[in-house]
Structure formats: C-alpha cells, structure tokens
Amino acid sequence: MKLRRRAAPEIVGFQIAPMVDILLVLLCFFIVTWSFARKEMELDVKVPAAQSGKDPVSAVNQTVLNVKKDGTVVWNRKPVTLDELLPRLESLARLYPDYAIILRGDETAAYKSIMNVLDICRKAGIWNVAFAADKVE
Numbered sequence: 001m002k003l004r005r006r007a008a009p010e011i012v013g014f015q016i017a018p019m020v021d022i023l024l025v026l027l028c029f030f031i032v033t034w035s036f037a038r039k040e041m042e043l044d045v046k047v048p049a050a051q052s053g054k055d056p057v058s059a060v061n062q063t064v065l066n067v068k069k070d071g072t073v074v075w076n077r078k079p080v081t082l083d084e085l086l087p088r089l090e091s092l093a094r095l096y097p098d099y100a101i102i103l104r105g106d107e108t109a110a111y112k113s114i115m116n117v118l119d120i121c122r123k124a125g126i127w128n129v130a131f132a133a134d135k136v137e
Contacts, residue, residue, distance in 0.1 A: 045074075048107040050133035062100035063092070064132075069106045071113035082116055089124035097125075104132040 045066045065085075066074040073080050080088070092099045101121055105114045121129050 045104050045106045046108075047104050047132045047134050049136045051136050061096045061098065062102060064102045064104060065117060067103065067105040067109050067113050067117060069108050071110060071116075073113075073117060082120060085117070086120050086124055089121060089126055093125040098128060099126055100128040100130065101126055102130050102132055 045068055063075065068074065073082065073085060075085070075088070089101075103114065103117060105117075118129065121127075
C-alpha cells in the first residue's frame with residue numbers, strides 16, 4: 001500500500017499588517033492623551049465657579065499659571081518663584097506680543113498672591129490675561 005507523503009508545513013514569516021494596525025491604534029491613543037495632558041490643570045487648585053463660565057479654548061500662544069492656596073505659582077507643573085516668573089514672561093512677550101496668560105487662582109488663595117502674578121504680567125508687557133472659572137452646576 002502506497003501512502004501519500006504529507007507536504008512539509010511552510011514556515012510563515014512575520015506578519016507585518018497586524019503589527020501596523022496595533023501601532024496605529026497606539027499612535028492614536030498617545031495623540032489623544034497628549035492633547036489632554038497639555039491642558040495644564042493642577043488638581044489641587046480649585047477655581048471659583050461663575051454663572052457665565054465658558055469651556056476653555058486652547059490656543060497656541062497661551063500659558064496657564066496656577067496659583068495655589070499658599071500662594072505658590074505653578075507653571076508646567078513646576079513651582080516657580082516670582083523672581084523667576086518675570087524674565088520668563090518678558091521673553092515670551094518679546095517673542096509674541098499678543099501672548100495670553102490664563103490665571104487659575106485657587107478660590108481660597110489670598111488676593112495678594114493673584115495680584116502679584118498680575119503685576120508681574122504687567123511688568124513683562126503681557127496685557128492678555130484671563131481668569132479661569134468653573135461653571136455653576
């Protein structure tokens with residue numbers, strides 16, 4: 001009796017299409033999370049609520065400054081002294097004359113702390129300053 005020989009199984013190479021699909025999904029995930037990370041929201045800064053509060057619109061030439069309860073100023077998640085803040089803002093004002101600052105002051109922060117930041121913005125030549133507020137729910 002003559003039996004057929006089975007063909008040797010072919011070794012399949014590395015499949016590139018599924019790998020490309022996975023990489024595209026990861027790329028989309030990181031782009032979305034990166035855009036959320038750019039909003040610069042300090043979790044321990046609770047801004048006051050306002051009836052006419054609007055959702056923030058991100059722009060290219062703007063920076064968010066957070067003023068905590070104790071008066072600490074936070075820029076890009078790093079505490080900044082008032083002496084360090086002035087040269088940084090001056091250089092931004094020279095590069096971009098219409099540069100915007102969004103000031104997120106904690107609702108329990110001293111008024112003096114917020115006024116110090118406003119005064120530094122004025123000294124640096126930045127006139128476009130907005131205050132962040134939550135919506136009343």
